[in-house]
Amino acid sequence: MSNKKIIRNGQIESDTWLVIKADSEGRSILPDDGDIIVPLSLWQEQAQTLKQRAGKLGIWLNSDESPESIATDLENFQIIAINFPVFMDGRGYSYARLLRERFGYKGEIRAIGDVMQDQLFYMRRCGIDSFTIKEGKDIEEAISGLYPINQSYQAAADQPQPLFRRR
Amino acid sequence: MYVYDDYDQQIVNDRVAQFRDQTQRFLAGKISDDEFLPLRLQNGLYIQRHAPMLRIAIPYGMLASRQLRKLADVSRKFDKGYGHFSTRQNMQLHWPKLEQVPDILAELATVQMHSIQTSGNCIRNTTTDQFAGVARDELEDPRPYCELIRQWSTFHPEFAYLPRKFKIAVNANPTADRAATLVHDIGIHIVQNESGENGFKVFVGGGLGRTPVIASLVREFLPKKHLLTYLEAILRVYNRLGRRDNKHKARIKILVRAMTPEKFTELVEQEWLQLKDGPNTVTAEEFERLKTFFTEPEYQSLPQQDEHFLALQTENNFFANWVKRNVTPHKKPGYAAVTLSLKKTGIAPGDATHEQMDAMADLADNYSFGELRVSHEQNIVLADVKQSDLHSLWRDAKQHGFATPTLGLLNDMICCPGGDFCSLANAKSIPIAQQIQERFQDLDYLYDIGDLDLNISGCMNACGHHHVGNIGILGVDKKGAEFYQVSLGGASGVDASLGKILGPSFSEKEVANVIEKIIDVYIDKRTEEERFIDTYRRIGIDPFKQQVYANV
Numbered sequence: 038m039s040n041k042k043i044i045r046n047g048q049i050e051s052d053t054w055l056v057i058k059a060d061s062e063g064r065s066i067l068p069d070d071g072d073i074i075v076p077l078s079l080w081q082e083q084a085q086t087l088k089q090r091a092g093k094l095g096i097w098l099n100s101d102e103s104p105e106s107i108a109t110d111l112e113n114f115q116i117i118a119i120n121f122p123v124f125m126d127g128r129g130y131s132y133a134r135l136l137r138e139r140f141g142y143k144g145e146i147r148a149i150g151d152v153m154q155d156q157l158f159y160m161r162r163c164g165i166d167s168f169t170i171k172e173g174k175d176i177e178e179a180i181s182g183l184y185p186i187n188q189s190y191q192a193a194a195d196q197p198q199p200l201f202r203r204r
Numbered sequence: 205m206y207v208y209d210d211y212d213q214q215i216v217n218d219r220v221a222q223f224r225d226q227t228q229r230f231l232a233g234k235i236s237d238d239e240f241l242p243l244r245l246q247n248g249l250y251i252q253r254h255a256p257m258l259r260i261a262i263p264y265g266m267l268a269s270r271q272l273r274k275l276a277d278v279s280r281k282f283d284k285g286y287g288h289f290s291t292r293q294n295m296q297l298h299w300p301k302l303e304q305v306p307d308i309l310a311e312l313a314t315v316q317m318h319s320i321q322t323s324g325n326c327i328r329n330t331t332t333d334q335f336a337g338v339a340r341d342e343l344e345d346p347r348p349y350c351e352l353i354r355q356w357s358t359f360h361p362e363f364a365y366l367p368r369k370f371k372i373a374v375n376a377n378p379t380a381d382r383a384a385t386l387v388h389d390i391g392i393h394i395v396q397n398e399s400g401e402n403g404f405k406v407f408v409g410g411g412l413g414r415t416p417v418i419a420s421l422v423r424e425f426l427p428k429k430h431l432l433t434y435l436e437a438i439l440r441v442y443n444r445l446g447r448r449d450n451k452h453k454a455r456i457k458i459l460v461r462a463m464t465p466e467k468f469t470e471l472v473e474q475e476w477l478q479l480k481d482g483p484n485t486v487t488a489e490e491f492e493r494l495k496t497f498f499t500e501p502e503y504q505s506l507p508q509q510d511e512h513f514l515a516l517q518t519e520n521n522f523f524a525n526w527v528k529r530n531v532t533p534h535k536k537p538g539y540a541a542v543t544l545s546l547k548k549t550g551i552a553p554g555d556a557t558h559e560q561m562d563a564m565a566d567l568a569d570n571y572s573f574g575e576l577r578v579s580h581e582q583n584i585v586l587a588d589v590k591q592s593d594l595h596s597l598w599r600d601a602k603q604h605g606f607a608t609p610t611l612g613l614l615n616d617m618i619c620c621p622g623g624d625f626c627s628l629a630n631a632k633s634i635p636i637a638q639q640i641q642e643r644f645q646d647l648d649y650l651y652d653i654g655d656l657d658l659n660i661s662g663c664m665n666a667c668g669h670h671h672v673g674n675i676g677i678l679g680v681d682k683k684g685a686e687f688y689q690v691s692l693g694g695a696s697g698v699d700a701s702l703g704k705i706l707g708p709s710f711s712e713k714e715v716a717n718v719i720e721k722i723i724d725v726y727i728d729k730r731t732e733e734e735r736f737i738d739t740y741r742r743i744g745i746d747p748f749k750q751q752v753y754a755n756v
Binding site: 124190 | 209225364487
């Protein structure tokens with residue numbers, strides 16, 4: 038079982054979630070037990086099987102998979118991961134805010150993929166609360182990217198009131 | 205103008221520390237070139253042909269004299285002693301050292317300035333009319349709304365990694381659009397509805413670059429309090445659906461055109477219904493707070509016309525010419541707005557030396573309540589000058605090379621830095637500007653030609669706005685040689701239109717001859733009242749084509 042380090046709620050923690058990726062033919066191989074984060078396609082094909090399986094369940098959305106597609110299924114997931122295939126692809130920021138602010142998802146939202154120190158501030162503000170830092174980057178350094186700027190003008194997932202309602 | 209409180213100052217100070225850290229990590233090899241790229245761009249830092257280029261934000265073009273002195277100081281200490289005022293009302297330093305950029309930012313922060321989001325795929329500096337607040341025909345001062353947008357867009361967490369850059373412009377003047385709003389990603393017009401309430405008319409999807417497009421109307425009237433939720437809806441639709449596979453097709457104009465303006469509007473309205481009346485709905489208190497920063501200075505009560513000023517114009521023809529071109533009527537009796545020209549022949553358009561910046565700051569203190577504005581035509585405006593001071597201001601301005609009396613004429617051209625500085629450019633643009641300025645030096649001839657926008661870009665990215673020049677010149681690469689394509693009929697005002705290409709491009713040495721032939725056709729065909737653009741619109745492109753290519 039994997040035991041990686043992630044950033045969760047502002048701290049570095051061990052993590053046991055396994056992200057399941059489909060192989061080149063679109064098949065996914067699931068371990069018998071353990072906590073898994075499955076691709077959207079697998080959930081859409083095998084929701085019943087996945088619900089009955091031992092171990093906790095999460096889902097991950099790629100940057101072209103909209104959160105509307107799981108809006109009515111949210112209670113099934115203990116974690117929703119949003120994949121950032123390349124850091125320049127910013128669709129996931131909108132997805133996180135929609136999950137939090139529109140669909141009211143209260144569980145863990147995790148950024149996976151091309152995730153580094155300097156994106157964490159924006160991701161945190163959009164409602165992402167855990168982060169798998171990209172291979173080759175120092176997680177101890179990356180964590181300082183959560184709070185580089187200590188005031189914000191806008192309302193977002195972390196702060197329901199814009200500054201003009203607080204100043 | 206807007207003055208920072210502790211919140212604003214902390215955000216800018218934190219940014220300096222953040223960028224210092226990012227620069228150190230980059231120099232230490234902890235961040236790759238590709239990873240550093242968006243970080244430095246979102247701080248206005250380019251790696252250019254000769255050196256880095258730092259673009260400093262001047263929000264909607266407003267500068268206090270102490271800020272301009274700081275820009276002079278920074279260009280003296282960290283650069284070669286001059287800066288370049290850009291078409292987005294910002295200022296660029298073309299020779300800073302990468303490792304010194306954090307120190308430059310720290311200096312700027314002491315006068316409430318920064319370079320946040322002056323580049324990169326994010327929301328850029330919001331621009332407006334350089335005569336905002338003093339123009340006679342204005343419905344109301346657009347600057348409080350620009351400041352509201354500035355704050356909302358600064359470090360907006362959802363929109364820092366858009367498909368492409370995003371530019372917003374605001375205009376409040378029904379008779380003139382000096383901010384070229386219809387060639388912006390979002391153009392906002394302040395308008396009045398039937399019940400006399402002011403609100404916003406919203407246009408989306410205009411732009412220049414490779415695919416020039418005039419923006420489409422998406423909302424006829426938006427009550428003011430909904431401005432931010434509506435902008436957020438537009439940006440969210442774009443962030444989710446804008447193309448990311450091809451950077452040349454990634455601007456919002458491509459999305460709007462591909463899905464049709466009607467469908468795009470429908471998606472925005474759907475998204476907005478969910479956001480409407482949420483916490484980003486602007487409070488009356490916030491509008492009032494922002495307006496307090498843009499109140500009138502302490503104007504004296506003066507007669508509509510200063511008699512002595514009128515007399516001086518009849519006595520001195522040079523002064524009269526300058527007044528005619530570079531002085532704009534003011535809403536207050538006895539006052540005027542003055543444009544200091546940065547278009548002296550032989551100098552790159554928009555360039556100012558540190559001495560000139562200090563001198564302009566002094567002029568602002570002496571004549572115009574210590575404030576200045578940058579125009580998108582790359583000049584500097586003193587917005588509140590007494591008519592009785594104009595003659596002495598003119599003499600001072602002449603000494604420093606700011607009194608070139610050619611505002612709005614052929615020689616007052618918009619020009620990008622071009623191939624001399626910019627690594628994107630196909631061709632040089634500054635020598636072309638100089639060639640034309642030298643050819644058209646005779647002031648009587650220039651005045652006879654009258655109002656004419658001539659815009660020059662060194663490449664398809666169109667930083668010199670060539671598509672909306674009455675005459676546009678575009679640098680192109682033809683088998684490794686620099687050539688210039690000429691277009692006619694562009695306009696950026698309320699009657700915005702895109703220029704049409706005249707025909708095959710010309711070599712560098714032919715450009716001034718071609719412009720002269722074009723002007724000859726205009727002089728020959730015009731009626732008494734017609735500006736160049738009017739004649740062009742009446743007779744079309746063919747007579748120009750025939751003249752220019754007659755002997756080819």
